[in-house]
Amino acid sequence: MQKSGQRTFRQAAQWKQQYAKHRRLYREIRKNAPDILGSPNFKRTGTYIQHGNMSVKGHSMNVARYSLAISDKLAKLGIACSRGELIRGALLHDYFLYDWHDRKRARLKPHGFYHPSVALENAAKEYVLTQREQDIIRKHMWPLTVIPPVCREAWIVTTADKWCSLLETIGIHQGRRYG
Numbered sequence: 001m002q003k004s005g006q007r008t009f010r011q012a013a014q015w016k017q018q019y020a021k022h023r024r025l026y027r028e029i030r031k032n033a034p035d036i037l038g039s040p041n042f043k044r045t046g047t048y049i050q051h052g053n054m055s056v057k058g059h060s061m062n063v064a065r066y067s068l069a070i071s072d073k074l075a076k077l078g079i080a081c082s083r084g085e086l087i088r089g090a091l092l093h094d095y096f097l098y099d100w101h102d103r104k105r106a107r108l109k110p111h112g113f114y115h116p117s118v119a120l121e122n123a124a125k126e127y128v129l130t131q132r133e134q135d136i137i138r139k140h141m142w143p144l145t146v147i148p149p150v151c152r153e154a155w156i157v158t159t160a161d162k163w164c165s166l167l168e169t170i171g172i173h174q175g176r177r178y179g
Helices: 002-032 040-047 056-076 083-092 103-108 111-126 131-139 152-169
Strands: 049-051
Touching (some): 002 056, 002 083, 049 056, 056 083, 111 131, 131 152
């Protein structure tokens, strides 16, 4: 009986630690991108499905969180990056603003190859983008985009995007609402 109680206490402590980490990352995202999070177009991405039952908005938030987590691990190795640009690029990497499951659109151009340029075009209309943010958005689908990312922030988002896409597609990450 005592071991069960210890296990429950340990699980609660782990849950509390994970919750605190998630909250810290979300606060950092809000601090660095209030204009994006408040944008009507970004909010609209919550109505489009990305992978499984995950919305584009939920996916972009996941990619931003995982990108920050990867950045934290790299920082421990002495590899720094621009966290603000990392966050903004992650949030805008799939800013294509359409339902990519629409069969008519899919026949015109394959989404995987085409959407990074559409996302960059849409983001550039609404926001002033740095070179890093542009690199993140334009090249996050590497190797489909052929030319690899130039900056480490783009490599981080590319990695986080692939990981999140896998988890969402196989149903490990379920759709959730972000405020």
